[in-house]
Amino acid sequence: MGFFKKIIDGLKKTKQQIGFKLNELFKRGIFDEDFYDELEFILLSSDVGEETTVDIIDQLRERMRTDRVSDPNKAYGYLRDVLSDILGDEKMNPSYPCVIMVAGVNGVGKTTTIGKLANIFVKQGKSVVIAAADTFRAAASEQLEVWANRAKVRIIMHEEGSDPAAVVFDAISSAKSKGTDVVLVDTAGRLHNKKNLMEELKKINRVIDREYPNADRKNLIVLDATTGQNAIAQVDIFNEAIDIDGIVLTKLDGTAKGGVVLAIKHDMDIPVYYVGVGEGIDDLMEFDAASYVEGII
Amino acid sequence: MAAFSNLTDKINHIFSKLKNRGALTELEIKQAMREIRVALLEADVNFTVAKDFINQVTELAIGEEILKSLTPGQQVIKIVNEQLIKLLGSTQSKLGVSSKLPTIIMMCGLQGAGKTTMCGKLAVYLQKQGKRVLLCADDIYRPAAIKQLEIVAGKAKAGFFEMGQSNPCKIASSAVAYAEKNGYDTVIIDTAGRLHINEELMEELKAIKRTVNVYETLLVVDAMTGQDAVNVAKAFDEALDITGVIMTKLDGDTRGGATLSIKAVTGKPIKFVGTGEKTEDLEPFHPDRMASRILGMGDVLTLIEKAQVAIDEEQALQMAKKLKESTFDLNDFLQQFEQVAKMGDINDIVGMIPGASRLKLGDKKVDEAQIKRNKAIIQSMTKEERANPKILNYSRRKRIASGCGLQVQDVNRLIKQFEQTRDMMKKVSKTKRLPF
Numbered sequence: 001m002g003f004f005k006k007i008i009d010g011l012k013k014t015k016q017q018i019g020f021k022l023n024e025l026f027k028r029g030i031f032d033e034d035f036y037d038e039l040e041f042i043l044l045s046s047d048v049g050e051e052t053t054v055d056i057i058d059q060l061r062e063r064m065r066t067d068r069v070s071d072p073n074k075a076y077g078y079l080r081d082v083l084s085d086i087l088g089d090e091k092m093n094p095s096y097p098c099v100i101m102v103a104g105v106n107g108v109g110k111t112t113t114i115g116k117l118a119n120i121f122v123k124q125g126k127s128v129v130i131a132a133a134d135t136f137r138a139a140a141s142e143q144l145e146v147w148a149n150r151a152k153v154r155i156i157m158h159e160e161g162s163d164p165a166a167v168v169f170d171a172i173s174s175a176k177s178k179g180t181d182v183v184l185v186d187t188a189g190r191l192h193n194k195k196n197l198m199e200e201l202k203k204i205n206r207v208i209d210r211e212y213p214n215a216d217r218k219n220l221i222v223l224d225a226t227t228g229q230n231a232i233a234q235v236d237i238f239n240e241a242i243d244i245d246g247i248v249l250t251k252l253d254g255t256a257k258g259g260v261v262l263a264i265k266h267d268m269d270i271p272v273y274y275v276g277v278g279e280g281i282d283d284l285m286e287f288d289a290a291s292y293v294e295g296i297i
Numbered sequence: 298m299a300a301f302s303n304l305t306d307k308i309n310h311i312f313s314k315l316k317n318r319g320a321l322t323e324l325e326i327k328q329a330m331r332e333i334r335v336a337l338l339e340a341d342v343n344f345t346v347a348k349d350f351i352n353q354v355t356e357l358a359i360g361e362e363i364l365k366s367l368t369p370g371q372q373v374i375k376i377v378n379e380q381l382i383k384l385l386g387s388t389q390s391k392l393g394v395s396s397k398l399p400t401i402i403m404m405c406g407l408q409g410a411g412k413t414t415m416c417g418k419l420a421v422y423l424q425k426q427g428k429r430v431l432l433c434a435d436d437i438y439r440p441a442a443i444k445q446l447e448i449v450a451g452k453a454k455a456g457f458f459e460m461g462q463s464n465p466c467k468i469a470s471s472a473v474a475y476a477e478k479n480g481y482d483t484v485i486i487d488t489a490g491r492l493h494i495n496e497e498l499m500e501e502l503k504a505i506k507r508t509v510n511v512y513e514t515l516l517v518v519d520a521m522t523g524q525d526a527v528n529v530a531k532a533f534d535e536a537l538d539i540t541g542v543i544m545t546k547l548d549g550d551t552r553g554g555a556t557l558s559i560k561a562v563t564g565k566p567i568k569f570v571g572t573g574e575k576t577e578d579l580e581p582f583h584p585d586r587m588a589s590r591i592l593g594m595g596d597v598l599t600l601i602e603k604a605q606v607a608i609d610e611e612q613a614l615q616m617a618k619k620l621k622e623s624t625f626d627l628n629d630f631l632q633q634f635e636q637v638a639k640m641g642d643i644n645d646i647v648g649m650i651p652g653a654s655r656l657k658l659g660d661k662k663v664d665e666a667q668i669k670r671n672k673a674i675i676q677s678m679t680k681e682e683r684a685n686p687k688i689l690n691y692s693r694r695k696r697i698a699s700g701c702g703l704q705v706q707d708v709n710r711l712i713k714q715f716e717q718t719r720d721m722m723k724k725v726s727k728t729k730r731l732p733f
């Protein structure tokens with residue numbers, strides 16, 4: 001897939017500046033304090049966060065020490081392993097019919113991701129209906145409608161200000177009667193510390209459970225790669241509210257690396273399923289830990 | 298209140314051995330700075346910016362006398378805090394007015410930063426000052442972006458201009474012409490979100506700037522931005538010579554370290570902060586509040602001095618302990634009211650309590666009379682009731698109400714408030730990675 005190249009291209013831009021020195025240090029086979037300092041700098045600069053960074057470095061030190069590594073390639077491989085082990089390799093793998101609800105804070109790329117996901121399922125020969133359950137933000141439905149048209153799938157929408165749970169209800173009824181494989185639910189952006197909005201999300205979640213008990217359920221949170229440590233709180237609290245299955249990490253086509261997903265996987269064991277690498281309909285790829293790690297270090 | 302903060306605790310711990318000594322020494326400061334560094338990184342201050350900052354503060358702190366009223370830990374935090382405030386700049390929440398009307402404001406930033414929403418907020422803000430504002434839809438890429446701005450303009454009761462998917466420069470210049478003809482003195486141009494490394498799209502913004510006489514170029518940044526904020530801000534500033542920054546989504550619980558990073562790399566003023574999804578959720582930027590927030594101490598820090606006078610340290614510690622043990626009761630609630638009353642203007646104080654600014658308390662504006670009433674209610678309760686609010690059934694509430702000459706609803710409201718405060722404080726003191 002284009003994932004590898006695209007992600008590398010995106011990440012290379014900053015890698016050129018900061019990865020250079022690490023590479024040099026690796027090449028020289030010198031694993032002294034300078035080396036670990038540089039590694040720490042790279043991880044922290046990628047938003048991995050203090051705690052996880054310390055842990056990664058400790059793990060690496062440990063492996064290097066026990067194996068008495070001096071071969072640069074081997075050392076590089078160790079670092080890659082430590083990071084890939086944290087990230088794991090889980091895919092979304094839904095069974096059908098399924099309802100996929102997409103949630104997250106404002107502006108992270110939920111609606112765009114829904115459009116891209118619809119496209120992926122259509123390409124796999126699945127039938128899709130989209131529920132425009134962001135009835136709050138101005139022109140949210142219109143935006144989603146454009147994506148539904150691009151992906152050539154059906155969309156259920158109500159007017160602005162109506163009950164989002166009702167939209168979901170209608171979409172599910174429609175999916176049941178037409179035997180649709182996938183229901184994609186777009187939700188309004190909400191900050192995780194707004195209690196009433198999180199309650200609303202829980203309600204939507206309950207309606208899906210109640211109305212479509214035999215459908216497979218996936219709840220995704222969308223994280224913007226530009227986001228720093230706050231992403232941890234986002235996942236934590238959304239997970240508490242609606243049981244998050246996996247993450248979509250968007251905007252990796254910029255210079256941000258979204259390294260906070262390492263901390264999230266490390267602390268909460270929630271995997272990344274997809275990454276967004278642009279604004280086009282094909283710019284959503286399955287997450288691949290190896291190429292992601294390659295992009296960071 | 299300072300007792301709520303882990304950071305103060307940690308730093309106090311480092312200094313615990315040198316109580317009562319005259320001046321701060323280099324070694325201890327270095328140790329304390331390690332904690333500060335972690336706090337800054339957890340707040341998403343850029344790594345390099347944090348490093349520079351720490352170096353600066355270390356120099357400042359060495360040899361500094363410890364004030365009688367403060368512990369060495371508090372002294373260091375005070376210096377850090379003051380320096381942070383200084384670097385964050387001053388409150389400059391003004392927008393310039395061009396000598397040749399209309400004044401043109403261009404919004405720019407990454408995708409999803411909150412530009413369109415911010416256009417509506419600025420329109421409302423400027424209209425309150427008597428301006429006539431036209432919003433210009435210049436995001437020709439994102440689906441339904443034009444429609445979104447139209448709705449936003451409608452809600453803000455501002456003028457709206459669009460030309461569909463035409464050339465962005467042409468749209469901007471036509472909007473200005475339209476404004477001149479129709480008596481608008483301010484034009485706000487909403488541009489598409491773009492990546493700072495997308496040369497073609499950055500070129501487009503430069504072209505708009507060359508075409509119309511942009512007076513304010515405002516970079517809109519999501520307050521949750523991490524390490525990359527420096528790259529983004531630098532690139533936008535280099536390309537467009539921005540005149541100011543607006544941080545959005547500060548109603549979240551992010552520590553907002555990006556603010557410092559951006560200020561450090563651009564030197565441009567932070568002009569406003571966005572604190573909600575409604576058109577009136579716009580606030581001036583307060584460097585002092587931001588500094589404490591970055592340090593993860595709510596606005597407790599600005600309270601250190603005030604608190605020194607009004608709150609007895611002992612009492613504050615006890616309060617913190619009670620929260621941890623979940624024995625915070627109505628007596629404590631009453632005590633809080635009394636302390637707060639001692640500290641001066643209540644509305645200022647509430648804004649400083651960690652979490653409170655985000656607690657919707659802001660909507661209601663706490664008034665002094667209300668506090669008096671609340672005190673009266675609690676004072677009408679028995680000792681047992683105050684210690685164990687759970688037993689307050691309807692007949693007890695009725696008795697209390699008549700005891701203080703108020704309605705049962707007032708009593709209910711107070712109990713609800715108490716529960717909310719307790720839950721909030723519990724939550725705040727327990728939130729992961731937030732060192733309260």
Ligand SMILES: Nc1nc2c(ncn2[C@@H]2O[C@H](COP(=O)(O)OP(=O)(O)OP(=O)(O)O)[C@@H](O)[C@H]2O)c(=O)[nH]1
Binds near residue numbers: 104252408409
């Ligand atoms: N560069 C880039 N931009 C993206 C990506 N995903 C989404 N965007 C852009 O980010 C902006 C916000 O995307 P939306 O899909 O509207 O985000 P949302 O989460 O639905 O936003 P709200 O519903 O307003 O909370 C749009 O301009 C998208 O084009 C990505 O992977 N890369």
Ligand SMILES: [Mg+2]
Binds near residue numbers: 187
């Ligand atoms: Mg959306």
